[in-house]
Amino acid sequence: MPLDRERIVAAAIALADEGGLEAVSLRKVAARLNAGPMRLYGYISTKQELFDLMVDEVHAEILPAEQPGDWREALRILAHRTRQAALRHVWLADLLGGRPTLGPNGMAVTEAKLAALDGFADIDTVLRAAETVSSYLTGAIRREIANLRAERVTGLSKREWQRASGPHLTKMLATGHFPALTKAVHDGADVDAETSFATGLDWVLDAVAAKLTRPPAV
Numbered sequence: 001m002p003l004d005r006e007r008i009v010a011a012a013i014a015l016a017d018e019g020g021l022e023a024v025s026l027r028k029v030a031a032r033l034n035a036g037p038m039r040l041y042g043y044i045s046t047k048q049e050l051f052d053l054m055v056d057e058v059h060a061e062i063l064p065a066e067q068p069g070d071w072r073e074a075l076r077i078l079a080h081r082t083r084q085a086a087l088r089h090v091w092l093a094d095l096l097g098g099r100p101t102l103g104p105n106g107m108a109v110t111e112a113k114l115a116a117l118d119g120f121a122d123i124d125t126v127l128r129a130a131e132t133v134s135s136y137l138t139g140a141i142r143r144e145i146a147n148l149r150a151e152r153v154t155g156l157s158k159r160e161w162q163r164a165s166g167p168h169l170t171k172m173l174a175t176g177h178f179p180a181l182t183k184a185v186h187d188g189a190d191v192d193a194e195t196s197f198a199t200g201l202d203w204v205l206d207a208v209a210a211k212l213t214r215p216p217a218v
Helices: 005-019 026-032 047-062 071-088 090-095 104-117 123-154 158-173 179-187 193-211
Strands: none
Touching: 005 026, 005 047, 005 090, 026 047, 047 071, 047 090, 047 104, 071 090, 071 104, 071 123, 071 193, 090 123, 104 123, 123 158, 123 193, 158 179
8 A cells, every 4th residue: 555644644643552652753653554664754754743743633633523602612622622632642742732733633723722712802812811721731631641651650540559658648747747738638529630620621711711801892
């Protein structure tokens, strides 16, 4: 079967899904496609270019079929779809938050974010609002992925890790040096990752809403 960018990117994503970004190289992608490495250079110049194409391909999974009319719902859907894509493709967390994705799918996702906020404030406020939501997404997703990776590396679930760390934590809290942390440990509710993500996102959207004022009709 002849090579093309679509096949190359699909093979690279499959490798990354299996072993992370460190499992991706032009040589390994060529091997997955039963092709000589030099053949790939007719389609991809560098590994960074390949990563950019991989990210753009995954952005196609993020863009919803329809754009909701309500700006909060539009941004909420994009946020949850971004998280879901990152959970399917864990390596995506390592490539979020850098320079803007300039592929067609990445630009379409950015367009959807800005379009949701268009008309509710001046363009600079809209841009800061979109950046604020994106910063929350990046941080929350990376934190969740880091915890998932820790589970895989240690072989301990969150509950198992908490039990194993319990004696040390109890000893440290007993010193009385960490009263606020002690209150959090003993009285704070333990919520799952999805609930934590959704709650934080709603708080960020509340903050954005406070900055948005639709201009009066002329």
